[in-house]
Amino acid sequence: xxxxFFALLLLAGTSFAQESRLIAILKSNASLNEKAxxxxxxxxxxxxxxxxxxxxLLTDEQLSHRARxxxxxxxxxxxxxxxxxxxxxxxxxxxxxxIHSLGVRKDPQAVAPLSSFVAGTDLAVAQxxxxxxxxxxxxxxxxxxxxxxxxxPTLRPAVCDGLFRCAEGxxxxxxxxxxxxVRATPNLPHHVQVAALRGSIRSRGTxxxxxxVEAIRTGSPVxxxxxxxxSVDLPGTEVTQALMGALDQVNEEGQxxxxxxxxxxGDPNAASALVNLAQKGSAHRRITAIQSLVQLRHASSIxxxxxxxxxxxxAVAAAAWAGLSGSPGQEADAAVMALMNGSDPKTRIAxxxxxxxxxxxxALPALIRSAADADAQVGGASFKVLGELGxxxxxPGIVTALNESQAFAAGENALIAICERQPTPSSCADQLxxxxxxxxxxxxxxxxxxxxxxxxxxxxxxxxxAAMDPEEAVRETALRVLCDWxxxxxxxxxxRMTRTSADPKLQNLAxxxxxxxxPLQATTAARQVAQIQELLPIVEQCKAQPLALSTLGxxxxxxxxxxxxxxxxxxxxxxxxxxxxxxxxxxIVTNHAVxxxxxxxxxxxxxxxLAERVRKVMAKVPASVSEAGFISLFNGKDLTGWDGMPGxxxxxxxxxxxxxxxxxxxxxxxxxxxxxxxxxxxxxxxxFRLSGAGNSGIQLRSQALPNWDTSGYQADMxxxxxxxxxxxxxxxxxxxxxxxxxxxxxxxxxEVQKLxxxxxxxxxxxxxxxxxxRILCRGPEITLFINGILMCQFTxxxxxxxxxxxxxxxxxxxxxxxxxxFKNIRLKSL
Numbered sequence: 069x070x071x072x073f074f075a076l077l078l079l080a081g082t083s084f085a086q087e088s089r090l091i092a093i094l095k096s097n098a099s100l101n102e103k104a105x106x107x108x109x110x111x112x113x114x115x116x117x118x119x120x121x122x123x124x125l126l127t128d129e130q131l132s133h134r135a136r137x138x139x140x141x142x143x144x145x146x147x148x149x150x151x152x153x154x155x156x157x158x159x160x161x162x163x164x165x166x167i168h169s170l171g172v173r174k175d176p177q178a179v180a181p182l183s184s185f186v187a188g189t190d191l192a193v194a195q196x197x198x199x200x201x202x203x204x205x206x207x208x209x210x211x212x213x214x215x216x217x218x219x220x221p222t223l224r225p226a227v228c229d230g231l232f233r234c235a236e237g238x239x240x241x242x243x244x245x246x247x248x249x250v251r252a253t254p255n256l257p258h259h260v261q262v263a264a265l266r267g268s269i270r271s272r273g274t275x276x277x278x279x280x281v282e283a284i285r286t287g288s289p290v291x292x293x294x295x296x297x298x299s300v301d302l303p304g305t306e307v308t309q310a311l312m313g314a315l316d317q318v319n320e321e322g323q324x325x326x327x328x329x330x331x332x333x334g335d336p337n338a339a340s341a342l343v344n345l346a347q348k349g350s351a352h353r354r355i356t357a358i359q360s361l362v363q364l365r366h367a368s369s370i371x372x373x374x375x376x377x378x379x380x381x382x383a384v385a386a387a388a389w390a391g392l393s394g395s396p397g398q399e400a401d402a403a404v405m406a407l408m409n410g411s412d413p414k415t416r417i418a419x420x421x422x423x424x425x426x427x428x429x430x431a432l433p434a435l436i437r438s439a440a441d442a443d444a445q446v447g448g449a450s451f452k453v454l455g456e457l458g459x460x461x462x463x464p465g466i467v468t469a470l471n472e473s474q475a476f477a478a479g480e481n482a483l484i485a486i487c488e489r490q491p492t493p494s495s496c497a498d499q500l501x502x503x504x505x506x507x508x509x510x511x512x513x514x515x516x517x518x519x520x521x522x523x524x525x526x527x528x529x530x531x532x533x534a535a536m537d538p539e540e541a542v543r544e545t546a547l548r549v550l551c552d553w554x555x556x557x558x559x560x561x562x563x564r565m566t567r568t569s570a571d572p573k574l575q576n577l578a579x580x581x582x583x584x585x586x587p588l589q590a591t592t593a594a595r596q597v598a599q600i601q602e603l604l605p606i607v608e609q610c611k612a613q614p615l616a617l618s619t620l621g622x623x624x625x626x627x628x629x630x631x632x633x634x635x636x637x638x639x640x641x642x643x644x645x646x647x648x649x650x651x652x653x654x655x656i657v658t659n660h661a662v663x664x665x666x667x668x669x670x671x672x673x674x675x676x677x678l679a680e681r682v683r684k685v686m687a688k689v690p691a692s693v694s695e696a697g698f699i700s701l702f703n704g705k706d707l708t709g710w711d712g713m714p715g716x717x718x719x720x721x722x723x724x725x726x727x728x729x730x731x732x733x734x735x736x737x738x739x740x741x742x743x744x745x746x747x748x749x750x751x752x753x754x755x756f757r758l759s760g761a762g763n764s765g766i767q768l769r770s771q772a773l774p775n776w777d778t779s780g781y782q783a784d785m786x787x788x789x790x791x792x793x794x795x796x797x798x799x800x801x802x803x804x805x806x807x808x809x810x811x812x813x814x815x816x817x818x819e820v821q822k823l824x825x826x827x828x829x830x831x832x833x834x835x836x837x838x839x840x841x842r843i844l845c846r847g848p849e850i851t852l853f854i855n856g857i858l859m860c861q862f863t864x865x866x867x868x869x870x871x872x873x874x875x876x877x878x879x880x881x882x883x884x885x886x887x888x889x890f891k892n893i894r895l896k897s898l
Contacts, residue, residue, distance in 0.1 A: 087113055094121045100130055107134035116144040123150035132162045136169045148175040155181050164196040171200030176207045183211040186219065186227065194219070195226035202233025206242075209234050213249055221255060228253075228260045235267060244271040262294045269298065277310040284326070285317045292322050296329045308335040315341060320349075324356045331360025339368050346372060355387040362391035367399050374403040378415055393422040401428050408434055417449045424453035432457060436465040439479065440472035447475035455482035460490055460499060467503030467515065476510040483518035494524025501530055513545045520549035528557055535561070544574075551577040556588045566606055576610045579603065583612065583619045593625040601631060614644045621648030624655030626663045636670040639809075646671040650678060653685045661689045665696070669751065669842075672851065672858040674807070674824035676832065679856035698753075698894040701742055701876075712740035713776040716880055723757075723889040726880040733885070738776045739767060739877035748873035749898040752843040755891050760836050762787040762886030765796060768845055769874035778877045783843050783852050787886065789833040793852055793859030799869060804850075804862035806830065811863040812870075823860065832857045846898055847872075 090106040090113075098106075107125070110118050119142060125135035139147045152175070154166045167185065170178040178200070185197035198215065201208035212230045219227055228250050235243040247267035250260065265283060269276035280302075283295035299311055311326055311333075318326065327345065330338040339361065346357035358376065361369045373395065376388035392400060404426060407419035420438065423431045432454070439450035451473070454466055463486060470479035487496040497519065504515050516534055519527040531553075534546035550561050551574070562585070565578035582603060586596050600607075600616060600623075607616045617635060620628045629652045635645035649671055653664045668682050668689075686694055701709060704722045717726050717740045728734035748769070758764055763786045770780025784794040784802070793806035803818075804810040807826035811819045832855050833839055842853035848870060852859045864870040878890055 087115060087118060090114075091118055091121050094125065103131055104134050107131065107138045111138040111141055114138055114142050116142065116146050118142065119144060119146045119150055123154065126150070126154040126166060127157050127162070129162070132158065133165050136165055140169050140172050148173055148177065151175070152178055152181060155185075160192075163190075163193055167193065167196045167200045171203035174204050176204060179204060179208050179211055182208075183215070186211070186215045186223070191222065194223050198223065198226040198230040199233065200230075202230030205234055205237045209238075209246060213246075216249065216253055224253070225257055225260055228256065228264070232263060232267065235271070240271045240273070244268055244276075247271060258294075262298070265295065266298045269302065274304065274306045277306060280307075281310055281314045281317070284311075284314050284322065292318065293325060296325045299329050300332045305335060305337050308333060308337050312338060312341045315345070320353055324353055327353070327356045327360045331363035334364055336364050336366045336368075339364055339366050343369070343372050346376065351381050351383050354381070354384050358384070358387045358391050362395060365396060367397065370395060370397075370399045370403050374407060377407065377418065378410075378412065389418055389422065393425045401426060401430065404428065405431050405434060408438060413443050413446055416446050420446070420449040420453055424456050427457060429457055432462055433465075436462065436469050439466065439469040439475070439482075442474070444474040447473040448478040451475055451478035451482040455485035458482065458486045460486065460496055462486070463496060463499035464503065467500060467507075470514060471503065471507050471511045473511070476514040479511070480514035480517045483515070484521040487518065487522050493522050494527065496522050497524050497527040497530075501526060504530060512542060516542070516545050516549050520552055521554070523554045523557075525557070528553070531558075532561060547574055548577065551581045553581065553585070556585045559585055559589070566603070572610075575606070576612070579606055579610050579612055580615055583607075583615050587619060587622055593623040594627045596623050597625060597627040597631060604631075613641055617641065617644045617648040621651040624652050626656065626660050628652050629656065629660075629663055629667055633667055633670065636667075636672065642672050643675070646673045646675075646678060650681050650685065654681065657685050657688045661693045665689045665693045669844075672853075672861075674829055674858045676857060683856055695894070697896040698751075699896070701744065701893040701895055702891065704891065707740075709742060709744050710740050711743050711776070713738040713880075716740075717878075720889070723891040724878060724893075725887065725889045726878075727885075727887040728880070728883075729885050734880055734882045736775075736777075736882050738880050739778045740880070741767075741772055741776065741778065741875055741877040746873045746875055747845070747895065747897065749846045750844075751896045751898060752841075752845075752876065752894070754841050754893040755838050756785065756841060757836070757838045757889045758785055758787045759885075759887045760787040761884045762888055763791070763879075763881040763883060764886075764888040765879045765881075766841060766843065767875065767877035767879065768843060768850065769871040770877060771871075772875050772877075778875065780871055780874050781850060782879070783841055785841070787836065789830050789835055792833045792839075793829060793854050795850055795852065795860060795862045797869070803864075804860045806859050809861045812866045814865050814867045816866050816868070823858065829854075829857065829859055832859075844898075 087110065090110050093106040094103055107122070110122065114122070119139065122135045122139050125131045128135070136151070139150065151166055151170050151173070155163070158166055167182065170182065182197045182201050186194050186201070188194050198212065201212050209231070212227055212234065215227050216224065216231070231246050231250055235246040238246065247264050250256070250264040251268060265279065269280050280295060280299055284292050299307055308330065311330055315323055315326055327342065330342060342357045342361040342364070346354050346361055358373065361372065370392070373388045373392040377385050377392060379385045379388065392404060404419050404422045405428065408416055408423065408431065410416055416438065420435065423435065435450045435454050439447050439454060441447045441450070454462065458466060463483065466479065466482060470476065473479055483500065487493045490496055500515060500519055500522065504512065507515050516531065519530060531546050531550055534542050535550065537543050537546065547565060550558050559582060562578045562582045566575055566582060569575040569578060583600065586599050589596060597620065600620060604616070607613055613635065617632060620632055629649060632645050632649045632652065635641045636649060638645065649667055653668060657664045664685060668686050671682050673679055702724055706719055707717060710717070710724070716738055717724060719725065724740060726740070752766070754766060765782040765784045767778045768781040768783060770778040772778055779798040782796040784791040784796040786792065794802050795804035797803050803812070805826065807822060807824040807829050809821040809823045840855050844851040848863050848865055850862045880888065
């Protein structure tokens with residue numbers, strides 16, 4: 069014991085020293101935070117020695133609350149005296165705080181001064197005083213009861229709250245008197261009346277039940293709804309009996325509320341009353357009784373619910389079904405299964421649905437029997453639940469039922485659902501195939517469909533045999549199932565169908581199935597591409613090019629990219645081909661940069677994300693490969709190779725630049741002409757930046773005219789973006805707009821197809837920033853790209869005006885002051 073004694077002595081000495089240090093901080097000029105922390109620590113270790121300094125802080129605006137929190141736990145009468153003394157020294161929030169602390173300490177000597185505050189004019193202080201008196205307890209009851217009849221209506225709820233707090237600590241009979249006093253006070257708020265009634269009933273125990281029944285019956289001054297809500301929380305069978313007795317004393321609305329209360333209470337003693345009301349009266353009341361009966365979870369409710377499911381009132385029957393389906397236990401299972409065997413089809417179907425909802429696996433044999441029922445709806449409902457609950461062992465029985473049923477589609481779906489749940493669906497074939505030999509008609513077709521979902525060698529052999537069946541419907545079904553076969557084992561059969569079928573629809577299905585299954589083979593991508601190449605003539609015939617391109621996009625190899633290339637310029641397929649080509653390129657660019665570099669410039673798209681993917685792929689191609697075949701037309705230093713009107717074109721910051729100003733306006737067009745040749749078929753790439761009010765362009769296949777003028781095709785541009793991506797021609801004006809595919813025939817007739825949304829494409833252009841023009845001229849076609857996005861395509865067959873070759877030139881346009889810059893100009897002959 070000595071070590072413990074000395075340890076306690078040491079601890080006491082340490083606490084005393086710590087308390088002294090904290091008191092010193094409060095007496096010093098320490099900061100506000102230091103003093104607040106000291107108060108907090110004194111709340112833990114303070115003794116009567118700390119009371120004087122803490123009491124002195126009760127009048128301090130900044131530390132008053134901290135000080136009283138520190139005083140509250142100190143077990144010494146001097147604290148109570150200090151708090152009572154402070155009542156005359158503080159006001160407002162500080163006074164409310166001190167009053168609260170007196171209530172926390174339950175100081176009986178504070179009753180008199182606090183009572184005077186209850187009668188005061190400061191509402192917040194009066195409310196705090198009333199609640200503090202309630203915390204003090206029994207000695208404050210007379211003062212609060214006096215105040216209840218004298219204070220203003222605004223303050224009465226606080227006084228009632230104080231009385232309720234007192235009552236919680238009183239003997240039952242005295243508490244009942246307090247609650248009755250409040251109940252007898254007129255014009256109280258509704259929630260106070262409800263609380264008073266609850267207290268009156270609870271404090272009396274079973275003797276308070278007449279009060280409850282009376283409130284339910286009369287609804288005044290507390291409504292029946294509130295009285296019934298009170299009853300839900302009251303324990304005991306006596307309360308249940310009282311509620312049941314009140315059923316005959318209220319109207320139907322009150323009965324419904326009582327029934328709900330009986331359900332919420334969950335007392336099985338209420339079952340008899342609920343059963344009785346569930347079978348008679350209005351539908352609303354009966355439904356409420358059923359729902360409450362279900363809440364009791366009592367076995368006695370099951371027979372009643374089972375009988376009510378066949379009630380003539382549909383809403384009542386539905387409530388009974390919902391209750392029976394949701395009731396736990398084997399008794400409910402048995403009742404549901406018994407209803408499956410009745411004579412009424414509607415009841416049987418509902419019972420079958422309940423079996424599925426309850427997942428009653430014991431009902432599987434009965435479900436198999438009912439699946440063969442002559443009533444197709446009963447059979448269909450049974451098959452549906454069999455599909456949800458059945459296992460592989462149930463398959464033979466379901467096949468037998470299918471041969472006797474009229475619900476063939478539902479039976480097929482049930483077999484498929486069971487098989488697909490198995491770890492190895494093909495293992496189900498052994499359970500299905502014996503029944504196939506004995507089946508016929510619609511049942512046989514349904515079994516073939518189920519075998520198709522199973523797959524596996526044995527099922528495939530059976531399907532091949534069925535494809536040779538003398539019955540046309542069986543043959544056609546087998547062939548269609550083969551077209552949906554899940555594995556590549558069916559490819560030889562599909563290839564034969566594709567070559568020999570006289571039915572165009574079946575041929576199309578077989579072809580599309582081949583394209584689906586070819587990538588599933590355990591062979592090289594190149595071999596799979598070769599198989600697709602063999603199919604291309606039929607692909608064209610069946611118009612299955614989009615699917616073929618999609619399949620090629622999933623076979624990353626140079627051979628698939630080569631097969632896609634012709635489609636990149638084929639009208640109606642460029643989008644699908646572009647997606648496929650980019651997908652392939654992304655996977656082979658590291659090892660096949662040359663092939664990728666040749667293919668990516670052929671992708672013509674107005675889809676920004678796809679264009680960005682092209683850019684990223686090309687960024688992985690070494691410059692020596694991606695720039696192969698290009699020559700630079702501008703050395704970045706001077707005008708070598710270019711010829712322009714003196715005084716207008718110069719090299720500035722590495723760019724070919726022309727600029728007009730208010731001082732030096734441009735009054736007539738002039739061009740900077742490349743004198744290195746007259747390209748015919750070519751690819752031209754150039755970066756340009758044009759001021760906001762400017763207009764310019766790149767001349768293609770043009771004639772050179774005197775005074776550095778030109779005439780011919782132009783890849784147009786304007787600083788505001790309105791003309792970017794247009795093809796202009798000097799004699800014919802704007803001949804192809806952004807987002808258009810335009811063709812001019814030999815007779816000059818113009819045909820236009822929409823290529824994309826002109827407004828959306830305009831957003832690709834970056835105003836007053838650097839952009840990239842890419843121009844393809846091949847034969848009669850001119851194709852324009854801005855920042856990798858296809859803008860327009862123009863085909864010129866006009867026998868009088870089409871040009872096949874000519875000069876390249878950069879335009880300086882007359883008009884308002886402007887500035888145009890070009891750099892990184894490269895040309896590749898095609």
